[in-house]
Amino acid sequence: MNGSNSIFKPVRMVLLFNFLAFILMYFYGSENSLNVLLLGLAVIFTIGILYHIIKVYDWGDEYLFLIASMLCSIGILMIYRLDPDYGIRQIKWFGLGTAVFFLTFIFLGKTKFWSSKPMIYAYPLISIFLFSVTLIFGQRIGGAKNWIEIFGINVQPWEIIKLLYVFYAGLFFSNRELIYLPTVNLKGKAIKINSIFLFSLISYVHLGFLVLQREWGGAVLLFLIFFSFLYAFDNHRSFLFVNGVFALVGGFVGYLLLDHIQVRIWTWIDPWSDMAGKGYQITQSLFAIGAGGFFGTGIGLGNPEIIPEVHTDFIFSAICEEMGIFGGVAVVLLYFLLVYRGIKISLRIDNIFYKAASFGITAIFGFQTFIIIGGVIKLVPLTGITLPFISYGGSSLISTFLALGALQAVSMKNSFSASKVVEADE
Amino acid sequence: MSENKKMLKIFVFISILFITVICYLSYFEIFLKEEVVNNSYNKRMWITSSDRLRGSIMDRNGEVLAYSTFNNDSSQTRIYPYDELYCHVIGYNSNIYGNSFLESKFQKELTGDMATNKLLDIKNLILGNEIRGNDLVLTINHDLQTKALELLEENSGAIVALDPNTGEILSMVSNPGFDPHSDYIESNWSSISTDDNSNLMSRAIQGTYPPGSIFKIITSTAAIESGLDEYIADDQGSVTIDGKIYSNAGNEKYGIIDLGKAFSVSSNVYFASLAIELGSENLLQCALDYGFNKPIDFDLNVKKSEFSTKAFTDTDLASTGIGQGITMVTPLHMALVASAVANDGIVMEPYLVSAVMASDGTQITKKSREKLFDVIDKNSADILKKMMIDTVETGTGKKAAITGITVAGKTGTAQNEKSDSEGKDHAWFVGFAPADDPQIAVAVFLEYSGSSGGNAAAPIAGDLMEFYLK
Numbered sequence A: 001m002n003g004s005n006s007i008f009k010p011v012r013m014v015l016l017f018n019f020l021a022f023i024l025m026y027f028y029g030s031e032n033s034l035n036v037l038l039l040g041l042a043v044i045f046t047i048g049i050l051y052h053i054i055k056v057y058d059w060g061d062e063y064l065f066l067i068a069s070m071l072c073s074i075g076i077l078m079i080y081r082l083d084p085d086y087g088i089r090q091i092k093w094f095g096l097g098t099a100v101f102f103l104t105f106i107f108l109g110k111t112k113f114w115s116s117k118p119m120i121y122a123y124p125l126i127s128i129f130l131f132s133v134t135l136i137f138g139q140r141i142g143g144a145k146n147w148i149e150i151f152g153i154n155v156q157p158w159e160i161i162k163l164l165y166v167f168y169a170g171l172f173f174s175n176r177e178l179i180y181l182p183t184v185n186l187k188g189k190a191i192k193i194n195s196i197f198l199f200s201l202i203s204y205v206h207l208g209f210l211v212l213q214r215e216w217g218g219a220v221l222l223f224l225i226f227f228s229f230l231y232a233f234d235n236h237r238s239f240l241f242v243n244g245v246f247a248l249v250g251g252f253v254g255y256l257l258l259d260h261i262q263v264r265i266w267t268w269i270d271p272w273s274d275m276a277g278k279g280y281q282i283t284q285s286l287f288a289i290g291a292g293g294f295f296g297t298g299i300g301l302g303n304p305e306i307i308p309e310v311h312t313d314f315i316f317s318a319i320c321e322e323m324g325i326f327g328g329v330a331v332v333l334l335y336f337l338l339v340y341r342g343i344k345i346s347l348r349i350d351n352i353f354y355k356a357a358s359f360g361i362t363a364i365f366g367f368q369t370f371i372i373i374g375g376v377i378k379l380v381p382l383t384g385i386t387l388p389f390i391s392y393g394g395s396s397l398i399s400t401f402l403a404l405g406a407l408q409a410v411s412m413k414n415s416f417s418a419s420k421v422v423e424a425d426e
Numbered sequence B: 001m002s003e004n005k006k007m008l009k010i011f012v013f014i015s016i017l018f019i020t021v022i023c024y025l026s027y028f029e030i031f032l033k034e035e036v037v038n039n040s041y042n043k044r045m046w047i048t049s050s051d052r053l054r055g056s057i058m059d060r061n062g063e064v065l066a067y068s069t070f071n072n073d074s075s076q077t078r079i080y081p082y083d084e085l086y087c088h089v090i091g092y093n094s095n096i097y098g099n100s101f102l103e104s105k106f107q108k109e110l111t112g113d114m115a116t117n118k119l120l121d122i123k124n125l126i127l128g129n130e131i132r133g134n135d136l137v138l139t140i141n142h143d144l145q146t147k148a149l150e151l152l153e154e155n156s157g158a159i160v161a162l163d164p165n166t167g168e169i170l171s172m173v174s175n176p177g178f179d180p181h182s183d184y185i186e187s188n189w190s191s192i193s194t195d196d197n198s199n200l201m202s203r204a205i206q207g208t209y210p211p212g213s214i215f216k217i218i219t220s221t222a223a224i225e226s227g228l229d230e231y232i233a234d235d236q237g238s239v240t241i242d243g244k245i246y247s248n249a250g251n252e253k254y255g256i257i258d259l260g261k262a263f264s265v266s267s268n269v270y271f272a273s274l275a276i277e278l279g280s281e282n283l284l285q286c287a288l289d290y291g292f293n294k295p296i297d298f299d300l301n302v303k304k305s306e307f308s309t310k311a312f313t314d315t316d317l318a319s320t321g322i323g324q325g326i327t328m329v330t331p332l333h334m335a336l337v338a339s340a341v342a343n344d345g346i347v348m349e350p351y352l353v354s355a356v357m358a359s360d361g362t363q364i365t366k367k368s369r370e371k372l373f374d375v376i377d378k379n380s381a382d383i384l385k386k387m388m389i390d391t392v393e394t395g396t397g398k399k400a401a402i403t404g405i406t407v408a409g410k411t412g413t414a415q416n417e418k419s420d421s422e423g424k425d426h427a428w429f430v431g432f433a434p435a436d437d438p439q440i441a442v443a444v445f446l447e448y449s450g451s452s453g454g455n456a457a458a459p460i461a462g463d464l465m466e467f468y469l470k
Helices: A010-028 A033-056 A063-082 A084-110 A119-137 A157-174 A196-212 A216-233 A237-257 A259-269 A280-292 A315-348 A352-376 A394-425 B002-037 B101-105 B107-111 B115-127 B142-152 B182-194 B212-225 B259-265 B268-289 B314-321 B331-342 B378-394 B453-469
Strands: A139-141 A144-150 A153-155 A183-186 A189-192 B064-070 B076-079 B135-138 B157-162 B169-175 B233-235 B238-241 B244-247 B255-257 B346-348 B353-357 B363-366 B371-374 B408-414 B426-433 B440-446
Touching: A010 A033, A010 A063, A010 A084, A033 A063, A033 A084, A063 A084, A063 A315, A063 A394, A084 A394, A119 A144, A119 A157, A119 A196, A144 A157, A153 A394, A157 A196, A157 A216, A157 A352, A157 A394, A196 A216, A196 A237, A216 A237, A216 A259, A216 A352, A216 B002, A237 A259, A259 A280, A280 A315, A280 B002, A315 A352, A315 A394, A315 B002, A352 A394, A352 B002, B101 B107, B142 B157, B142 B169, B142 B453, B157 B331, B157 B453, B212 B259, B212 B268, B212 B314, B212 B331, B212 B378, B212 B408, B212 B426, B212 B453, B233 B268, B238 B268, B238 B314, B244 B268, B244 B314, B255 B259, B259 B268, B259 B378, B268 B314, B331 B346, B331 B371, B331 B378, B331 B408, B331 B426, B331 B440, B378 B408, B408 B453, B426 B453, B440 B453
Parallel strands: none
Antiparallel strands: A139 A144, A144 A153, A183 A189, B064 B076, B135 B353, B157 B169, B157 B440, B233 B255, B238 B244, B346 B371, B353 B363, B408 B426, B426 B440
């Protein structure tokens, strides 16, 4: 490849960005400045070394990790700028995240455990268990009851559940013909129930738990993933249509019955009439984006700290304020590249389990990004969900890296099968 | 593989979503941003300036009228040493309710959010000086402003005084006012913002009122310009036009009078007949020349004075000619009308801020004198001036006279716009002095005064001009 001889190799750009970002953070912070410089060196080495391992040992797609690292670097810089303590913690989470990525990749790459048939029972059961624990022991933070405290650390089980759901879907679609459903006797006729009903049932159970937790962003995301699976891996168009209608009716009934949903719709349509109250978050977010203009105020020169929950859900508004619309568009393009690489991986692999799992993970990245970015810029109603790789928070970052590890593992199987083909040709 | 095709479609779908995000962001930036950012709830409007001390505001002699100090938590407090005195000139500056008047119009200059300040900030940082915004130097004469508010006493109304040669506003007060300090604004917002007295509004520039007889300056101008200055009428105390009776104040009869006499005694009979003679075309043209229905360029927003452009009946015309129609004016505009006569027919653009000064003493912008309206020629102005001198010497405006100084003026008593309610009239006086070399032009407006312009407004104008000239 010609590009490999260029000094502008993507990995160097990512490392250079980090180098500059950490120098900036060194001058920005106050007491733990030296600390941040050391952590910065660690981040640069981690990204550099892990990238080269992936490349040298041919561990599949070399860009996945690079794109994720770039997004994380932007996130770390922004979070550190908002609050140096959070920034330091995010750097540590990033370190742990890369470790999780590495281990997930090794574990899933070397074992067939995650695609073994018994897991088709295990995934939904673990999910339902985690959901129940959240409902019973959960803490309500910001309206949604989606956190549980384990050893003093707040964990969001849903971040793991969405991956289990995707793996379950993979197993389901790769083993459909083996799934036995009892026949129903209707007027003497034996009717065989299509297994897709079982998949739908499990999906709606997940959805039900999310609604109970008032995790609206999660519910929308899960439905979009479910719908994408139905569309791509099932041929019953009418069933797809019925589910679509079902969702619309469900959404409408939810709107009529639930105050929470009404508020979200109304603050989307007109946040300006209640700027001090319910429209506060979204209007503050729009003020921030407007303040930045095309090129931004410059990092550290804006006032994104006014926006509520700016570390997590509203991090994109902070990026737009200080790095400008161009910065925001660049971030969106990074996610586009990530989704592009992901789809490419799932297109290439033949094994249906891997295909569905990698497709599901990619769809999570894509839809989750759209739901939150579209929400904070008032393109769609705002539902709280984290921005993958960028938002502050351990649960989110760890689970996203777990998903990325899985995607990487699939991409390696891909390159193995590809190289086998090449060998066979020779 | 059909799955691959369908997965590709999902990919295309996600790509479309992303492109929509990008397009919407650009659309927001180009089309929606302006309105959003200028929203008064946008804390950035004042937060951006928090590390830079907000600039001070001084009168023409360096008297400090508003300044800021840092608090311990690096927030700022705005201090107005004269409390209400400048509430309708400088306005308020609150972290919650935004700002008004000059505090709002010169927000950028005061906060130092300008390109020139960025360099200065760096210089001050290196030199260890305080980083601050720019100061405003006003045309206001603090002593005259104090005197004006004193003279207004408890009356609701406004006084505008300006230099007719330059357009500099010397004083501008409006009653009732409010304490502009932010702690007062913030704790009393709901009462002051909804108060029936409209304390937040400047009656000098944001309120329009019927002008009454001071409008006869415009009717007279139209007569002079259309060659009707020799018009004679027999004033028998009242005249009936299309069934509507127009009578003089106190039903005085003046007999056969010419324009000068009719002007100084403010004969409604004469001017109602004159207006009919003039026709609506001439009157409208003259009103437009004086700046009716036109925006007035000023450092603050001024409401347009209104002169009807609809078809006039004879009674409309007669009423308008004596200032009792649907014509509505701002006190600032009436001071400009007086200044037109004082300044040989030329109205200079009024202004409040003479210079914006950077913290190192350099001048960033300086206001230059500009012509606003070219109303009449010197000849016509001289005729009008003579009529206005007579008014103060022998006519309705006697109480505005100053010993040793020739004063020119016109009184007005306007039926209030609420038609019959309580029948309390507005009292007006516009004029200037000294008549041979005008230094000051004033408009005094007393809302629902209940008294006549000659009795209530003229003495205030006289005292104010005397105070300024002596």
